[in-house]
Amino acid sequence: MNQLPSGFRDIFLVFILCVLIVFSVSVNKSESQNEIHFLAFNEVFQPSTLISTPTLEKQRSSASTKPKNKEIFIIREFKWKDPAQKQRETVFQIPESALKDEIKKFGRPRSMTHPLMMEKKGFKIIGRRDTIVNRKILEKVFTIVDYKKIFLRNLNYFSRLTHILMKSADAAAGQDPLYVFLSFVQYIRYQRPPEIYKGKFIGSFFVPLVCLNEQYGDCDSKSILLAEFLATAPDSKEKMAMVLVRGGGLAHALLGVKRTPLPGMTALYFQERGYFIVLETTRPGWAPGFIDRRVTDALKAGYFMCIELN
Amino acid sequence: MYPTDNLQLLSTIIYISLIFASVIISVMGSIIIITFLTRKKIQVKEEIVKNKNIGIALVLGSFIWTIGRMCFESIKPIMNVWYSSYASGFSTKSIFSFVLGIFGSLLAALIIGAIAVYLSIKVLTVINKDINEWEEMKLHNVAVGIVISITVIVVGMFFETIVSYIVMNII
Numbered sequence: 001m002n003q004l005p006s007g008f009r010d011i012f013l014v015f016i017l018c019v020l021i022v023f024s025v026s027v028n029k030s031e032s033q034n035e036i037h038f039l040a041f042n043e044v045f046q047p048s049t050l051i052s053t054p055t056l057e058k059q060r061s062s063a064s065t066k067p068k069n070k071e072i073f074i075i076r077e078f079k080w081k082d083p084a085q086k087q088r089e090t091v092f093q094i095p096e097s098a099l100k101d102e103i104k105k106f107g108r109p110r111s112m113t114h115p116l117m118m119e120k121k122g123f124k125i126i127g128r129r130d131t132i133v134n135r136k137i138l139e140k141v142f143t144i145v146d147y148k149k150i151f152l153r154n155l156n157y158f159s160r161l162t163h164i165l166m167k168s169a170d171a172a173a174g175q176d177p178l179y180v181f182l183s184f185v186q187y188i189r190y191q192r193p194p195e196i197y198k199g200k201f202i203g204s205f206f207v208p209l210v211c212l213n214e215q216y217g218d219c220d221s222k223s224i225l226l227a228e229f230l231a232t233a234p235d236s237k238e239k240m241a242m243v244l245v246r247g248g249g250l251a252h253a254l255l256g257v258k259r260t261p262l263p264g265m266t267a268l269y270f271q272e273r274g275y276f277i278v279l280e281t282t283r284p285g286w287a288p289g290f291i292d293r294r295v296t297d298a299l300k301a302g303y304f305m306c307i308e309l310n
Numbered sequence: 311m312y313p314t315d316n317l318q319l320l321s322t323i324i325y326i327s328l329i330f331a332s333v334i335i336s337v338m339g340s341i342i343i344i345t346f347l348t349r350k351k352i353q354v355k356e357e358i359v360k361n362k363n364i365g366i367a368l369v370l371g372s373f374i375w376t377i378g379r380m381c382f383e384s385i386k387p388i389m390n391v392w393y394s395s396y397a398s399g400f401s402t403k404s405i406f407s408f409v410l411g412i413f414g415s416l417l418a419a420l421i422i423g424a425i426a427v428y429l430s431i432k433v434l435t436v437i438n439k440d441i442n443e444w445e446e447m448k449l450h451n452v453a454v455g456i457v458i459s460i461t462v463i464v465v466g467m468f469f470e471t472i473v474s475y476i477v478m479n480i481i
Binding site for chain 2: 265290293
């Protein structure tokens with residue numbers, strides 16, 4: 001150590017000191033959580049709005065998870081690469097009745113614009129504004145997809161599908177499946193769904209079963225699909241939220257999962273709920289907590305809202 | 311993959327190491343670039359310490375900021391690859407390629423920073439053909455130093471956005 005030039009020695013000592021300071025200051029064991037946190041991360045954003053709807057009771061689906069004797073299944077094959085870059089193939093058997101049920105429950109006829117009917121068909125009203133058209137006052141209603149309702153409703157179908165996915169990825173029951181599921185969803189083809197599907201207005205959003213059936217989806221469709229897999233993994237206690245980014249020329253959706261962010265990750269902080277790391281589902285190559293620079297800039301500017309899923 | 315104490319400790323060490331490397335590269339790189347641009351006519355340490363030249367100090371500071379920003383922009387892609395490599399499992403080849411990727415990324419950040427700095431100085435010298443900026447700064451002209459610093463910083467802000475995309479392709 002004494003033989004090193006003094007400059008290098010000083011830099012090395014400062015480096016060790018920084019590591020020790022970060023280690024000692026950020027190691028804390030919470031009595032309730034009993035976790036060790038390392039706080040050497042950057043880019044944590046606090047959302048201004050958090051939409052937390054009351055927990056809905058899980059709606060019993062008309063499609064049973066056990067295959068009935070005369071149940072028709074739609075086979076869908078997916079080729080993807082797991083985190084170790086090994087080629088995988090997953091074959092899903094989607095009950096046709098469940099798929100038809102979901103298509104029926106989501107989406108409104110084009111002419112149907114009454115707010116109550118829109119809420120019944122899977123949309124949620126987030127704002128109203130009066131506009132004057134031809135000297136008449138008309139009410140304009142702003143809606144988004146009711147992600148939480150769709151998420152909770154689809155949970156029944158996904159426990160079997162998640163088991164198939166874990167089996168095809170050779171993922172053990174106790175292993176953390178986050179990265180495996182994220183890789184699978186990222187390899188699903190990215191394409192914006194149509195505004196009108198099967199004669200109904202769906203707002204360019206595929207419900208999870210339809211996303212698997214069609215084998216493509218956009219950011220919010222794939223994020224909800226990933227949320228379904230994560231929620232139905234064995235012994236899953238995953239807390240998740242949809243992060244909708246809109247502003248700065250960007251309209252995007254990410255999935256937030258309640259995890260301790262590691263160094264370099266992008267995370268959102270909720271006052272009562274803690275840290276949520278963001279997951280990019282649109283294309284392969286993004287590790288959990290890493291997103292495109294444009295999206296990071298939009299988050300920094302506050303152009304986002306969060307919807308709790310569970 | 312998540313969360314193990316080993317992963318958190320290793321990631322913290324790598325992250326702090328990268329920050330340190332960025333600081334060292336930006337400071338040393340800036341001094342070397344000034345020496346190169348002025349063809350060794352300006353000795354940076356002598357000008358700042360002995361002659362207390364504020365103009366040179368401002369220019370050095372802007373160079374350090376620009377190259378430092380480039381290096382910081384390359385840290386995120388490196389950490390992205392680190393977590394992906396950790397999840398996929400390590401082999402000798404993957405560790406070797408990861409370490410090589412770090413050096414390549416920081417080198418790319420330094421080169422892009424140098425290009426940004428060189429470009430901004432070149433633009434100024436072309437626009438102000440009747441002024442020799444370096445000679446003016448040697449004569450303690452702080453105003454010229456301020457103009458050069460701000461030009462370098464602004465050009466650096468434009469180049470900053472492309473660094474992460476280039477580094478992701480390297481790694």
